[in-house]
Amino acid sequence: MEQHVSSDTICALSTPPGVGGIAVIRISGPDALAGAHRFFRGPHGLLDAESHRIYYGWWMDGEVPIDSVVCSVFRSPHSYTGEDVVEVSCHGGYFVSRHILSMLYGVHIRAAAPGEFTQRAFLNGRLDMTQVEAVADLIHAQSSPGSLTAARQLAGGFTRRIAAFRQRLLDTAGLLELELDFSEEDVEFVDRSALRATLTSLASETHALQSTAKAAETLRSGFTVAMVGFPNAGKSSLFNAFLQEERAIVSDIPGTTRDYIRESIIVDGFTVHLVDTAGIRSTDDTIELQGISLTESVIKQANAVLIINDASEGLTSSDALVDDILRQFSPEHCILIQNKMDLVGTSQRHDVAAVSELYCSARRGEGMEVLRTTLRDMVAGSASAINDVLLNRRQADVLSQVTDSLHSAVSGLDVGLTSEYIAVDLRQAIRFLGELTGETWNPDVLEGVFSKFCIGK
Ligand SMILES: Nc1nc2c(ncn2[C@@H]2O[C@H](COP(=O)(O)OP(=O)(O)OP(=O)(O)O)[C@@H](O)[C@H]2O)c(=O)[nH]1
Ligand SMILES: [Mg+2]
Structure with a gap:
């Protein structure tokens, strides 16, 4: 440049x-x-x-x-x-x-x-564009692994990976275009089945990378855990026990929590945002209904859900709720918490659950350590796919366009299109990769990226 x-x-x-x-x-x-x-x-x-x-x-x-x-x-x-x-x-x-x-x-x-x-x-x-974005992430990191990843991104590991990737595509496109010059002779410089294999593997590489965006968001902004359940299950009690302070109001009146309450804690270098919510039930009370609809939106935005069950009502009494939540969440991001175990014989176990379960008593503060370790493993696990880049929305969008162009090249090969058409798809993928690192950019993208910075940086 x-x-x-x-x-x-x-x-x-x-x-x-x-x-x-x-x-x-x-x-x-x-x-x-x-x-x-x-x-x-x-x-x-x-x-x-x-x-x-x-x-x-x-x-x-x-x-x-x-x-x-x-x-x-x-x-x-x-x-x-x-x-x-x-x-x-x-x-x-x-x-x-x-x-x-x-x-x-x-x-x-x-x-x-x-x-x-x-x-x-x-x-x-x-600096290239991904390094610029690393600078912003380094300044605003909400977790120590996030900060370390941003530093690797700034050092240029990801830039080099994308450059190597782009070079492979450039070489292939170049050979395909060379075939055009010899079209009369009907030669193939690139073996079609080898080409197909290369493009498929490149596409799965970009797709895998793209799917780290959600985990990157966790490292960047923290991991949100929604605590949900029926009224009186002990959500607020558990929330307080976990924070070790009387943050949320606890009472034996069902429907005590009506708004949601959010507090952040650091678990092993990761920022975890805990959200205590209004209990879910059918009700005519308009304020409570608003709280319940807020709970639903909290669940949508959460990284994980703790479903709190009042064990004294029966270990299976929240199973319908668990099923409901499993429609939106994968089981590894849900935990069923059997609370009030002090009222139930501790030997009782619910062994047919669709998600993993923890047993605790918020009132006595029992089971908190296991909950903490489980949450930590969940957060760390969600971030383990991340290596040298904290992908953001812009980058994930550009990568999905790269993947699409590569898939289009592969389907072109499958239907026997000539090299000309395949080369067009490859050139497009190359252009998108250029947007990723900022080799090709437009003023809007530039403005969007820099608007997130602070003065003096
Ligand atoms: N015995 C026993 N009681 C508990 C335990 N956890 C909570 N409770 C009691 O259960 C009642 C409800 O507790 P909350 O924490 O307010 O329950 P909640 O789920 O937040 O209720 P809502 O906000 O109304 O949805 C209170 O009287 C608590 O003292 C527990 O582990 N053991
Ligand atoms: Mg509550």
């Missing part, structure tokens, strides 16, 4: 605003060095500063010293953005960084838009 030249120079506070040890102001663009030089007084000026060196001095407003600072200099193209960059480290707090920024604005260095530094890095070919 050729160097993208920005005519203007931008600046922003790159550390979070507020009180802190130090604050870093990043300046990027053709006037970065000259701009900072005007206000910097030290043993060496910044105009002829060497790249990858730090310079100590004072930031001056005329003759008034503002702060003692350290300026790190990165000259184009060896910087984050690919442009000349100066990072001014000053003391943290509200006023110094604001003062420095306003002085820079005064010399026509404008405030950077959210993500604009990273956008310039992309336009200058310093």
Whole structure:
């Protein structure tokens, strides 16, 4: 990619605003060095500063010293953005960084838009699109495995995998197109059954990758667990026992919880959002009905469902509800919890259940450890397919288009289409792969990606 030249120079506070040890102001663009030089007084000026060196001095407003600072200099193209960059480290707090920024604005260095530094890095070919998205994920990660995966994605493992994949398609398309030049002679450079096997395996690779999107969402935003059941089953009691605080109101009146309540906990490095819901039953009460319909929407958005059963009503008394939920959820994402086991002989077991079961007493706080381990395994298991990329919606959509183009090439082969037609499908798959890494992009996609960034990044 050729160097993208920005005519203007931008600046922003790159550390979070507020009180802190130090604050870093990043300046990027053709006037970065000259701009900072005007206000910097030290043993060496910044105009002829060497790249990858730090310079100590004072930031001056005329003759008034503002702060003692350290300026790190990165000259184009060896910087984050690919442009000349100066990072001014000053003391943290509200006023110094604001003062420095306003002085820079005064010399026509404008405030950077959210993500604009990273956008310039992309336009200058310093990062590809999946690496840009990794930067956003790294900043906002809600789990430590998510953060580690984003770091691998930023390091470029996924970029290389896609590049190799794309190369295989380019080679194949090239050979098919070569056949066209020799069409009179009726030669085949590519063995059709080998081609079919390759394309099928590539399609299953993209499909497998695409299906990690949901797990990636878990690593990115956390794992949502809905706690559902009939009224009075003890959902709120269990919710409280799990959080180890009296968060939700518990009472023996059925229909106590009417809204849903959401709290987040960290289980072994994963963020888990627990949602206590209104008990499901038929009722005429409009508020309770609204609560029940909210419960249904919580279930739809959840990663897993805990179905709480009041064991004193019989171990099978929630089986109809379990069946209902199994229509939307796979059994490995549902757990039937037999609560109030203190009221029932602990030897009782319900062995015909369609999902795995846990036995506990929320009132006595028994069985919480097993529940915690089970949840942890479920969350960790859902993320285990993830290796070097945290796929997002945009990437999953692009990948499904790649898969479709490959499938179309395979069916073309099956009906004996000529190389010309197969090559068209391959070229299309190649173009979509280019969208994935940002080799081909349109302004809307670019804007969508960068709008998720914060200022200063
Ligand atoms: N003996 C016993 N009672 C329990 C246990 N868990 C909950 N209860 C009691 O069951 C009643 C209902 O508990 P809640 O936690 O409010 O039940 P819920 O499922 O949230 O009920 P709704 O919000 O009305 O749907 C309360 O009186 C609790 O004290 C338990 O493990 N053992
Ligand atoms: Mg409740």
